[in-house]
Amino acid sequence: MIQVKDLYKSFNGNDVLKGINVTMNEGKCNLIIGKSGAGKTVLIKCMVGLYEPTKGEILYDNRDFVKMTDKERKHLRMEMGMLFQGNALFDSMTVEDNVRFPLDMFTSMTKKEKVARVDEILSRVNLKGAHKKFPSEISGGMMKRVGIARAIVQKPRYLFCDEPNSGLDPITSIVIDELIQEITLDLNITTVINTHDMNSVMGIGDKVIYIHEGEVHWEGSGKEVMTSKETELNNFVFASKFWKSIKEDQK
Amino acid sequence: MNFFYHLGRYTKTLYSLFSRPEKAAMYWKELFRQMNLIGVGSVGIISIMTLFIGAVTSVQFAYQLQGNLIPMWYIGIIVRDSLMLELAPTLSALLLAGKVGSNISSELGTMRISEQIDAMKIMGVNTTSYLIGPKVLASVLVMPLLIIFGVAFGIVGGLLVALGGTSGFTTTEFIRGLQDPIRDFDTIIMFIKSLSFAFIITSISAYQGFHTTGGVVGVGQASTRAVVYSSIVVIIADFLIAALLL
Numbered sequence: 001m002i003q004v005k006d007l008y009k010s011f012n013g014n015d016v017l018k019g020i021n022v023t024m025n026e027g028k029c030n031l032i033i034g035k036s037g038a039g040k041t042v043l044i045k046c047m048v049g050l051y052e053p054t055k056g057e058i059l060y061d062n063r064d065f066v067k068m069t070d071k072e073r074k075h076l077r078m079e080m081g082m083l084f085q086g087n088a089l090f091d092s093m094t095v096e097d098n099v100r101f102p103l104d105m106f107t108s109m110t111k112k113e114k115v116a117r118v119d120e121i122l123s124r125v126n127l128k129g130a131h132k133k134f135p136s137e138i139s140g141g142m143m144k145r146v147g148i149a150r151a152i153v154q155k156p157r158y159l160f161c162d163e164p165n166s167g168l169d170p171i172t173s174i175v176i177d178e179l180i181q182e183i184t185l186d187l188n189i190t191t192v193i194n195t196h197d198m199n200s201v202m203g204i205g206d207k208v209i210y211i212h213e214g215e216v217h218w219e220g221s222g223k224e225v226m227t228s229k230e231t232e233l234n235n236f237v238f239a240s241k242f243w244k245s246i247k248e249d250q251k
Numbered sequence: 252m253n254f255f256y257h258l259g260r261y262t263k264t265l266y267s268l269f270s271r272p273e274k275a276a277m278y279w280k281e282l283f284r285q286m287n288l289i290g291v292g293s294v295g296i297i298s299i300m301t302l303f304i305g306a307v308t309s310v311q312f313a314y315q316l317q318g319n320l321i322p323m324w325y326i327g328i329i330v331r332d333s334l335m336l337e338l339a340p341t342l343s344a345l346l347l348a349g350k351v352g353s354n355i356s357s358e359l360g361t362m363r364i365s366e367q368i369d370a371m372k373i374m375g376v377n378t379t380s381y382l383i384g385p386k387v388l389a390s391v392l393v394m395p396l397l398i399i400f401g402v403a404f405g406i407v408g409g410l411l412v413a414l415g416g417t418s419g420f421t422t423t424e425f426i427r428g429l430q431d432p433i434r435d436f437d438t439i440i441m442f443i444k445s446l447s448f449a450f451i452i453t454s455i456s457a458y459q460g461f462h463t464t465g466g467v468v469g470v471g472q473a474s475t476r477a478v479v480y481s482s483i484v485v486i487i488a489d490f491l492i493a494a495l496l497l
Contacts, residue, residue: 082373086365105375
């Protein structure tokens with residue numbers, strides 16, 4: 001379980017996160033939604049240690065990440081995986097090498113074991129036969145899958161996804177969402193997803209956290225989003241004509 | 252204040268290189284990759300440049316010595332010593348600041364803006380140590396070898412001018428000059444310069460690339476700064492080494 005307590009983050013005196021208090025449910029898909037500039041990415045980057053919070057606590061099973069030494073953080077990071085918005089695949093490496101990189105760097109597995117593990121993970125994300133391709137030779141959807149494969153190759157306990165659907169067509173977006181959900185359930189990992197995509201909210205949102213101007217405005221399940229009376233949330237969720245019409249149909 | 256901020260961050264970045272590698276084998280692999288990129292990849296351009304530098308130096312000194320009482324075989328000594336003490340280390344360093352420096356800076360800058368460095372950090376990799384350390388070490392290891400190549404090709408350049416026979420000195424005279432004993436201290440100075448310049452070029456370029464901000468434009472700017480700053484620092488270091496040691 002991940003608990004964020006009274007988290008503040010400022011950049012040059014500008015408060016981006018203003019006392020975030022939230023709990024990410026264990027073994028579930030926790031979705032962070034909100035307008036651009038609301039502080040979603042800053043929150044996720046604080047949680048993985050890419051940004052240092054100005055104030056507050058981030059507890060991983062009651063271990064405060066903020067107060068940890070570099071060595072302790074390094075140890076905890078072995079339990080984390082992250083899928084970046086732009087995938088962040090290593091350009092100079094093949095798909096296989098990208099996925100194998102964490103194993104090469106941190107494990108004492110034999111070459112045979114690593115090959116078997118990479119094969120298993122790549123087939124898990126439906127990427128059989130793409131081993132020798134470079135990131136520049138594969139599609140956006142395949143890149144996401146490689147990113148997911150690399151993030152889960154060490155069997156993490158926590159998976160972070162920063163806008164996993166950005167730049168993907170609707171069908172591929174659903175496929176990626178379903179893949180993340182399957183992995184979350186199969187491996188029993190706590191997944192935190194930062195998204196704008198309302199299909200994801202409805203499809204895989206076990207828990208949805210709406211952030212507005214650096215504060216948690218609303219929390220609930222994906223289904224509860226549809227029935228919520230929270231004005232700010234409704235303005236965000238039903239901004240498009242499509243979702244507005246669904247809301248009206250429901251009425 | 253900005254200067255001291257960067258100096259402090261540069262020092263901190265260098266300090267973080269000295270940490271225990273997560274997996275030595277991965278660092279070795281990266282070290283050899285970098286040695287190949289920096290060393291083998293630069294032999295051609297260093298050879299061409301120093302060949303012509305040696306040739307030009309011999310032609311110009313032959314021109315200046317004509318009509319003087321100084322024997323022409325001195326050209327061999329002058330070309331060799333100029334190449335060892337100044338021309339090969341400094342000009343090669345300036346050339347490598349452009350070639351290797353911009354390459355390192357743009358590679359790291361692109362990794363920074365495409366979040367590849369962040370991805371490594373989240374995995375638990377000591378990113379400065381893994382991404383900068385092997386580059387600096389590879390450069391320090393291969394630069395002296397490149398300079399030795401450079402001196403050799405410069406001498407060949409002078410020899411080719413002598414063979415041409417139009418500059419007023421013969422190959423016998425040139426070789427006579429080359430056979431004059433080399434002072435040990437000259438060799439030491441050559442290696443001190445090679446090592447210092449290698450460290451300056453790679454560390455400054457890596458620092459610029461590693462801390463790139465501002466997207467694609469930032470990568471270009473970091474690359475330019477890497478070349479400009481490392482060239483300036485090489486020239487200053489060149490003067491300091493000469494002034495303090497010679």
